[in-house]
Structure formats: structure tokens, C-alpha cells
Amino acid sequence: MRNLNTIVNSVLRELLSSMSFRTRIKQKWKKLCTTDNIIDLLVDAFILLADVLTSPILIFVRIMKHIINVYFIDRIKRSIKWFVHKILRIK
Numbered sequence: 431m432r433n434l435n436t437i438v439n440s441v442l443r444e445l446l447s448s449m450s451f452r453t454r455i456k457q458k459w460k461k462l463c464t465t466d467n468i469i470d471l472l473v474d475a476f477i478l479l480a481d482v483l484t485s486p487i488l489i490f491v492r493i494m495k496h497i498i499n500v501y502f503i504d505r506i507k508r509s510i511k512w513f514v515h516k517i518l519r520i521k
Contacts, residue, residue, distance in 0.1 A: 514520050
């Protein structure tokens with residue numbers, strides 16, 4: 431049995447080494463690109479996209495993040511800069 435495995439492995443190695451990298455990639459791609467795999471991928475992507483985009487908590491979090499960025503971040507930065515330059519007198 432071990433001798434048979436050795437022979438099979440050497441034949442496979444010889445076949446793989448004789449094929450170009452591009453040919454091997456094309457063969458693997460053709461093997462993976464079946465209708466079932468494509469349908470599974472599209473359905474999973476749609477479910478994930480729908481779940482993320484329609485989640486109410488994420489919509490609320492995005493709105494709050496935008497509000498914080500627009501109104502508070504500039505004021506916080508300005509306050510820290512004022513403190514560092516006027517109070518601590520660091521240039």
C-alpha cells in the first residue's frame with residue numbers, strides 16, 4: 431500500500447510540475463465555479479448585506495457617530511489646543 435501511495439504521489443507531482451501555474455489556477459477555478467457555489471455565495475452575501483444595512487441599532491450608531499464628529503470633535507480639539515497653548519504654554 432505504501433508503495434502504491436508513493437507511485438501515485440510521484441505521478442501527481444510530475445503532472446503538477448508539467449502544468450503551468452496559470453493552467454492549474456484555471457482548473458481549480460473551473461472546479462470551484464459551479465452554479466451551486468455561486469448561488470450559495472450570492473445568497474450569503476445578500477443575507478449579510480441585508481442584515482447589516484437594515485439593523486436599526488447600526489443606523490442609530492451611524493447617525494450618532496456623524497453628529498459627534500460634526501459638532502463635538504472640533505470643539506474638543508479646540509479646547510485641548512487652547513489648554514495646551516494658553517495654560518501649559520507649550521508651543
